[in-house]
Amino acid sequence: MNPTKREAPLTFTVCKYGSFLFTRAVGISARSALQEQVEAAAPVAMLIIDFAGTDAMTNSFTDEFLGKFYVSLAAGDVNADGVQLVGLNEETRDAVAVCLERRKQFAVDGDAHILIGDAEVLAETYERARSLGTFRTAALADALQVSLPNANNRLKRLVEAGALRRERTAVPERGGKEFTYSLP
Structure with a gap:
């Protein structure tokens, strides 16, 4: 039996982990919660990762949270047709860009409708x-x-x-x- 695809966007709110996000441990916690939320709702037509309220992120947090999430997405381990990042400010967009460029990955900025990263x-x-x-x-x-x-x-x-x-x-x-x- 094929589960029905969730047509309404699924939103994951990053700021619930703080306005300034740092350390790999916090990144692991946030990524685990994101993956659990997607698994519980799968299959998902559109996943929105919302950074509104997040003022800044360190490279270590961003790599652990987003870099490793995009590795899972590319491997087909995440059951979402589309993923967009929204609510990015200049600081958080820069952290995302650095992370994704280092990993030779990219993401969609859902607010600007552009690609970020490599x-x-x-x-x-x-x-x-x-x-x-x-x-x-x-x-x-x-x-x-x-x-x-x-x-x-x-x-x-x-x-x-x-x-x-x-x-x-x-x-x-x-x-x-x-x-x-x-x-x-």
């Missing part, structure tokens, strides 16, 4: 995907003027980070797999 090549791809809405790989490849394998590689990374949703379409006559992509 997303230099993917920023243009994400922006083009947002403008296309719902699309197939060939449409994105044409829009970016890149090869299909290049577009597929970019899309894979965006899906792993929860920036895009991928749904399998009917099997094409020529065989193989075909997917439709959209914003979560």
Whole structure:
């Protein structure tokens, strides 16, 4: 039996751990609570991690909380189609960017609708995907003027980070797999 996907966004509030977040221990506690909340509500269409009320975070907290969470997300251990970070201020956005750049990861800033972290090549791809809405790989490849394998590689990374949703379409006559992509 397939559980029904939760269509309403699931929000995790970070400030309940304090306005200034530091230490790996606090990061572990927050990440564990986040993962438990997602597991209890899974499957989740959109997870919103809300940083409103959090004034600052150390690199150690951010890496333990968000860096390791995004590793789990990319590995498929988190049952959420999309993830957005909201309520970031300049201090917290910088901590997130440093953490994700070091781990070669990225996240969606849900307020600014941009990618944060290691997303230099993917920023243009994400922006083009947002403008296309719902699309197939060939449409994105044409829009970016890149090869299909290049577009597929970019899309894979965006899906792993929860920036895009991928749904399998009917099997094409020529065989193989075909997917439709959209914003979560």
